[in-house]
Amino acid sequence: QVQLQESGPGLVKPSQTLSLTCTVSGGSISSSTYYWSWIRQPVGTGPEWIGRVFLSVNSHYNPSLKSRATMSVDRSKNQFSLRLSSVTAEDTAVYYCARGVDYIDQTGTRYDYLDVWGKGTTVTVSS
C-alpha cells in the first residue's frame, strides 16, 4: 500500500521560498508507471494543481505560478520536492502531494488521474 507524507515548514515569510518534501513509502518513486504531483488548496476553495514530475526528466507547472515553482525527485531517498519562490499571502494553503497515473489503454483512450494523496500540510505565509 503506497503512502505519501508531506513535510516542511508550516510558516514562511513573504518573499522567501517555500520548500516541501513528499516521502513515498510502500512503492518506488522510480516506477515508470506513475508521475508525482503537488496540489494546493486555500481554505474554502477547490484544489489548485501546481505541477507534476515524471522520473526527474519531465516536469510541467501551472502557468499561473509564473515560473515560481520547481519540482525535483530524489530517487535515493524515495522523495520528491516542491520549491515555490517569492511567496505571498496568496500562497497560504494546504499543500498535498499525490501520485498520478497517465496511460493510454488498448482502445486508445487516455486516462490521467491522481490515485494516492498525502494527508496534506498547512503552509502559512506571514511575517
Add this chain to the structure above:
Amino acid sequence: EIVMTQSPATLPVSPGERATLSCRASQSVGSDLAWYQQRPGQAPRLLIYGASTRATGIPARFSGSGSGTDFTLTISSLQSEDFAVYYCQQYNNWPPYTFGQGTKLEIK
C-alpha cells in the same frame, strides 16, 4: 485554461436518497474528467475517472456520466459517510489540470 463550474454549491439530501451533482466545462473535455470526494480534514479521494469508470474500491452506488462539457456524478442511496465535498477535474487540456469549486453534500 479550462474553467470547471459545479452546481449546486450546496446540496441538502436525506440519507438513503439519490444525489445528482453537476459539473460543466468551459470547453469540451471529451471524457477526460475525474471526480474526487473530500471529507472534512482529509485529502481528496479519487472516485471516478474517464467520466464514468469507478476507481478501485469505490462502491457501485457512485456513478459518473457525461461527455463534452456536461457531466454528472450520481450517488444512488446516500450513506452517512457520503456527506462530503465533491470536486470534478478535467485532464483533457493541460497544463493546467483544473478543478471545480466543489459541491458540498449536506444532510437534509
